Amino acid sequence: MLANFTHLRTCSGYSFKYGTATADQLVERATEFGMSTLALTDRDNMAGAIRFVQACESAAIKPILGINLSFLQRKYRITLLATADGGLASLYQLLTAVNFAGGLLTHEILQENIVHTKKLLIMHGPDSQIGAAIGARQLTQGLSIFNSTKDYFAQQGIEVLSHRIRGDGPMSTPFAARMLTFARSNDLPAVITNAVRMLNRSDGPLADVLDSARNLVPLHKRHVERQNSEAYLKDTKAMHQLATEIAQAAGESTAHSLIKTTMQWAEMATLDPRRDVGIGKIHLPEPSVVGGKTQNDLTIQLKQRCEAGLGIKYFGEQSIVAANRLSDELATVRTLGYESYFLTVANITDLARSKSIRVAARGSGAGSLICYLLGISGVEPITHGLLMERFCSPLRNELPDIDIDVESARRLEIYDAVFEKYGRRVATVSMVETYRSRHAIRDVGAALGISPIEVDLIAKSLPHIRARNIAKALENLPELKNLKLDTPILRMAINLAQQLDGLPRHLSMHPCAIVLSDIGLRNHAPLEVNASGYPMVQFDKDDVEAVGFLKLDVLGVRMQSAIAYTISEIERIEGVQLDIDQISLADQKTFDLIASTRTLGVFQIESPGQRELIGKFAPSSFTDLIIDISLFRPGPVKSDMIRPFLSARHGLSNVKSIHPDLDSIMSETEGVVVFHEQVIRLISVMTGITLAQSDEKRRSLGTLDGQQEVCDWFYPAALAQGYQLDVVQEIWEILRAFASFGFCKAHAAAFALPTYQSAWLKTHHTAAFMAGVLTHDPGMYPKRLILDDARQWGIEIKGIDVNKSERTVTVEKVDVDQQVNKQRSYVAPDLNSTGRSLQLPDASGYALRISLADVGGISEREINSIIAARPFVDLADFVRRSGASITTTESLIIIGGFDQLHRIDQSHRVVNGSKGLNRRDLLLHLQDLYKLNGGQKVGESQLTLELLPPPLVAAGLPNLTAAELVQNEVSILGMEVTAHMLNFYGDFLNAVGAVKSSDVIKQRSGASVLIAGVKSALQTPPVRSGRRVMFLTIDDGHGCNDVTFFEDTQQSYAQLLRTSNIFLIRGAVRRTGPRGVSIRATQAWELSSAYNSWLAGNASDTDVSLNNGRNLTTMESKNA
């Protein structure tokens, strides 16, 4: 029996575009081989280290960690291993130093880090500088290179390595033998490795593709590195044979000595996952950072700060309840030693507030009273029944997870503040990008030399799926069949692309996570500088939790920016400083607005599905909003939790009492268990265990095995507390059924707060809120729909004015009597359930001024210079001083940016031949102004006008038509300012009998209708059956319609749907549910061409025929 071999040099897929196997696969194979130890020495980074160590730990393999780096010159590589004696921290430190210096290990870096290098082992292999010297038969030089680094390292060794390449060059057996001889004659340690980069011998083609992708060259014998397939994870026997072959070629009788040294090195470098790698440890900022000397100081500080909050936020009897709860929570925190955690997070939210950046906790953290008192969370946990135990429990040895939402526009300011304050204790987190279908097919295609056009076509046609599912996707997607993918080369390419599945290809920055630690952060993880210039740990979000860093997700939330902007507009216009975090959560008008379902722009409840739900539910309290958000998720929707809840809520069915002890828990949600917190309480009440223990049981319910375990325990435990079997049984059924769909109430409550706040702002400061939504675009709807909503609240929309428009959408006050736009077409739905009419806001007297930033193609620089150079006296002045390009100026003219300045009356009633100036005159004038400059048309550069500008006169050009006006607005601003697009077709649409989207619901199922609208979305989701359906969503100013085009109609209209924006559609009404309706299209037209045909009186050409057999021609003649 041979002693088990240990591979000291192994690259996984984390050696980007080099290694073909995952760390898990390598560990699994080593286990199969009965190996006790395995090293991971990826090239240039350690992103796979934690995953590898965790895989080792669960497979009972002992890990060795190292790295393969460029040394001295890019073409030379050496391998470093961490010794068990604190070597890993040193390796991290050295790697960080190398990364910060540009990725190349040099003598200077070694010198500066000698305390660290002393704890490392170094292997000089055939690809090192020593190897090169030996190859050149310069043995003396080889020795002097060896000696030049001798003092840095714990030990240096010669890495003997043969891939059995033909001949006697590097990686051949004769070469390995020469390196061994070199080691022997100079009395240096020699170890054998196999420089592993593949799992199997058959993975060579995959390695070729990766080489090709890394080097950006197609496969060709001129630039293929790989000569054979020996770089795979060989078993012990094969490695001993290889060692023997090399040893004998070097004149030794056996490989005994070579193997023995290798195993000794393995032993020196073997790490313990817990002790050495620090899996399961916790590293929080030291007391000194958060204002204390000792842990005890922190305990006192935390207590004092919380008690101070208690005095402000709770009164009377409530304060006793709160004080008791607080002392429980503090006791838990003390047991866990998490004081620093809470104080650090509080410090970061304070930092944000000190810069007036809006911040709100999301997630289960809202369940903690401490979080509320410290200002981390804005939701009061006690009255809302939120539990600390769901967030942080002594029974779980992991740091709780807090995410904070901040204004998206100012997210990086918080990063900067935190980096400034915490320095070496903070870093961003990395994210491993793996090969998915598109990248895989692109890299393989390039490697195989398939034409870029063809590769591009295939890649773009593939949905965003895992690479290993490409073949399956190709079978299911009919449109890909035309690509003729069954040629041998493409089949081979697809086969290879599938093998790339899941291999890491790039390390990038996690979009929102940062980690905090003690000052020793760089001892616990290697860092690099990411593309944005922040230090970044080479570990991903799971890894950083495994090594015990405080991870904080700082999420940029556009709604927070919109709220912040709304508040600043209120202050600017009304002179009122609003503290949105102090508003009453029981404002009737706000709930009236929500019940009206006119919630476009409101956080979380603006989607069509949510608006349908709030219409039925009519939430009337903050708790109702929490329930609403929890119910509107796939689980509850699929498992039909909503219907019984609503029918109980509206008194149509009675909530049955299962047991008086449980009533208070169940009644919160009408007997339907919605929240995790309810499950935790139910279990705790019925079995007498603590809430923390109960949360552990709740977690177990997530798996089938766990459910069985909880079941076996729950029955006897609840019976022992004296509950009847039928009660136990009934509650168990509820737990079993709903536990997996339940939602964390604290999380929903944290979401409900900005939901309520935004609804409140929309109710009480409608115009300012709409300006915020238009400026920061937080939601799902295109701006033009938001604008239309604003119009329906009575807000006037004012177009671009070069002297008045700002970089953001601004609120202006207007005289109500002179307000242009007074039609208010929308009527709030009649609420039968309450019989009460809703009080809805009236925002007339306000106007929104469209912003310069909305102009398509305008640059930040242009906006700045236009604003700086204001006011302008005329177009010539603007051209001279604004710094705007001619194209931007043209756009501004076309959308009326100079109308005010040149008194252009753009009312729609102006007929052709009007004597006044119009926008066409301005465009002509602009050309003249530019021609002045030496007859040259100047593009982007500033003009110097030495001649007098030609006079601006009305040339009698026809004015823009109303339709052109709106079309220009849509193409330049992305929204129509003058009026809803369909307004111009009103006569036509009435004539042909088109149905308003709000009236479609009144049609019987199967009725044939005409509808019109502007495209808001066109989707073509892949369908399992292979029968593709196109979904078109259009809006007509009265709401949205969903239109489906099945295969029979697609052929005729697919092109039209893709290229046009505004449609007239004939289709059959299909009812999809009690309130759901969609339209199955049979015909479609571009609306303006249908309109023109109608005007021209040849409606038969467009074949628009009316509902009841009437047609356009007859309609037109009637009108005439």
Next chain:
Amino acid sequence: MFDKGIDSNRVLAPEGEPIEFIYQGHHFHIHAITSRWSESGGWWNRISDGNLHANDLLKIDDQARAVWRVEAAPVGALATFEIELDEVTGNWRIRPTSRAC
């Protein structure tokens, strides 16, 4: 003549490494392995040649070969040969590298 392969069962390699073989009717004994190497790759050439193997589309044939350069003697005469094992088909090839036989 030079590239003429012979049947695998006519190379005796009980431990995986060749010991004896029959070449052109003569029985050779291997006295020494002078070198040994592995080769593979070049699979992508078959694409342009239009010469893909049937199972390339499932698992690409990387054409892995192990090669031994040996000194062998038929009944007292020494000669040098290369013995090649096609690892996919299991076929052996033998090439004399000196004209001793």
